[in-house]
Amino acid sequence: MEWRDEGLVIGARRHGESAVILEAMTREHGRHFGLVRNGRSRALAPTLQPGNTVSLAWRARLDEHLGAYQVEPIRSRAADVLADARALDGLNWLCALMRLIAEREPHADFYEAATVIADCLSAPAVARAPMVRFEMALLGALGFGLDLSRCAMTGARSGLAWVSPRTGRAVTAEAGAPWAERLLPLPAFLLDPGAAVCEADVAAGFRLTGHFLERDVLLPRGLSLIDARARFAGG
Amino acid sequence: MAERVAGPEIERLIQLLARLPGLGPRSARRAALHLVRKREELLGPLADAMQVARERIATCPRCGNVDTSEPCTICRDGRRDPSLLVVVETVADLWALERSGAVSGRYHVLGGTLSPLDGVGPRELNLDPLPGRIAEEGVREVVIAVNATVDGQTTAHYITDLLQGTGVKITRLAHGVPVGGELDYLDEGTLAAALRQRTAF
Numbered sequence: 001m002e003w004r005d006e007g008l009v010i011g012a013r014r015h016g017e018s019a020v021i022l023e024a025m026t027r028e029h030g031r032h033f034g035l036v037r038n039g040r041s042r043a044l045a046p047t048l049q050p051g052n053t054v055s056l057a058w059r060a061r062l063d064e065h066l067g068a069y070q071v072e073p074i075r076s077r078a079a080d081v082l083a084d085a086r087a088l089d090g091l092n093w094l095c096a097l098m099r100l101i102a103e104r105e106p107h108a109d110f111y112e113a114a115t116v117i118a119d120c121l122s123a124p125a126v127a128r129a130p131m132v133r134f135e136m137a138l139l140g141a142l143g144f145g146l147d148l149s150r151c152a153m154t155g156a157r158s159g160l161a162w163v164s165p166r167t168g169r170a171v172t173a174e175a176g177a178p179w180a181e182r183l184l185p186l187p188a189f190l191l192d193p194g195a196a197v198c199e200a201d202v203a204a205g206f207r208l209t210g211h212f213l214e215r216d217v218l219l220p221r222g223l224s225l226i227d228a229r230a231r232f233a234g235g
Numbered sequence: 236m237a238e239r240v241a242g243p244e245i246e247r248l249i250q251l252l253a254r255l256p257g258l259g260p261r262s263a264r265r266a267a268l269h270l271v272r273k274r275e276e277l278l279g280p281l282a283d284a285m286q287v288a289r290e291r292i293a294t295c296p297r298c299g300n301v302d303t304s305e306p307c308t309i310c311r312d313g314r315r316d317p318s319l320l321v322v323v324e325t326v327a328d329l330w331a332l333e334r335s336g337a338v339s340g341r342y343h344v345l346g347g348t349l350s351p352l353d354g355v356g357p358r359e360l361n362l363d364p365l366p367g368r369i370a371e372e373g374v375r376e377v378v379i380a381v382n383a384t385v386d387g388q389t390t391a392h393y394i395t396d397l398l399q400g401t402g403v404k405i406t407r408l409a410h411g412v413p414v415g416g417e418l419d420y421l422d423e424g425t426l427a428a429a430l431r432q433r434t435a436f
Contacts, residue, residue, distance in 0.1 A: 011353075043420075045384075046422040046424060046425060047422060049385050050352075051385065052424075073422060073423075076422050076423050076424035076427075077424075078384075079383075079410075079422075079424025079427055079428050080427065081385075082388040083388075083428075085396070088385065088389050089389075091385060092351045092352060092385070092389060093351075095352055096352055099352065228389075
């Protein structure tokens with residue numbers, strides 16, 4: 001078995017004295033592990049930092065084997081974010097999100113989106129809204145997508161302003177008014193990609209996706225939202 | 236199945252040596268054979284030294300270093316500058332910095348780095364005593380000497396936040412071109428960092 005692809009490094013764990021097991025989000029082969037011999041060497045260790053884009057050649061005798069990667073750098077981003085605490089928080093959270101995706105399930109769209117977010121992490125304020133959209137898309141891919149197409153109460157397709165924290169369905173401002181304190185605000189940029197985005201909208205977006213990520217995805221797996229997300233979301 | 240070439244005691248010695256870093260089964264066999272040959276000059280003293288180390292080595296309650304005395308030799312050294320504290324990830328890093336001879340202060344060993352992805356949080360590290368040490372020992376500068384990796388720098392930023400308000404000066408190691416390094420062989424991230432942090436010549 002053999003393939004070539006490019007991937008975003010999500011993590012690398014020590015294996016023995018000199019090797020690492022690399023976890024990468026690849027364009028065509030999804031989240032994929034592989035052994036990198038001499039991965040802890042001076043030459044390779046900087047390349048295997050999370051957030052870097054690498055060229056990967058994977059080889060294994062059988063498809064279900066771990067296999068071995070040959071790695072070459074394409075784009076080094078880790079060094080750009082090391083000095084910025086919020087950018088690092090964003091990178092840690094982005095990698096944590098990609099770890100929620102099933103192994104070896106191709107998701108070219110997530111790969112592309114993660115690459116775009118990783119590219120703008122050095123300016124964390126710019127990366128926040130795309131991160132919220134990424135979380136929304138991830139919820140959908142994991143089977144917990146929010147229904148923002150119409151109002152759960154009236155069926156209206158416009159004027160949507162809230163989301164029910166229980167059902168994940170949108171509600172219009174008028175219909176939801178009596179329960180406003182219990183509903184989650186729905187920022188406009190999640191309905192209209194062209195809408196202007198302000199800090200309050202981004203904060204509302206993180207609150208919305210955080211609620212469903214935690215309840216539907218993380219808690220059932222024994223995980224929780226990491227502190228890095230709160231710091232990144234809070235700016 | 237390969238036949239045993241030695242008794243169980245020697246086989247046990249080979250198995251244990253093979254667990255050491257840098258040694259595989261074959262090199263462990265060679266090392267064991269060497270030890271057996273030099274029983275008086277090497278095997279005996281080595282066994283004694285290991286026995287003594289096993290009994291006496293302890294983790295320094297102040298800094299996290301390993302030594303045969305508590306506090307460790309570095310913490311007890313009165314010639315060291317008490318106002319300078321160098322925070323390192325592991326004892327191996329402490330030894331590396333000591334080899335450099337460039338540190339006149341004392342150390343604080345974290346015992347690892349924060350890794351949100353692997354579930355390593357502040358509680359798993361030797362971080363709690365750090366603010367107390369700074370206050371008690373009159374530290375004026377903390378040098379965060381952790382690896383230039385995502386996990387290392389995540390830890391560095393956490394420590395910076397932790398020490399906010401203590402009034403201590405916080406510095407970190409420079410990132411850039413190593414001595415003897417050739418620019419052509421450096422990754423672009425290191426080169427970019429080196430260029431950003433260039434100094435007047």
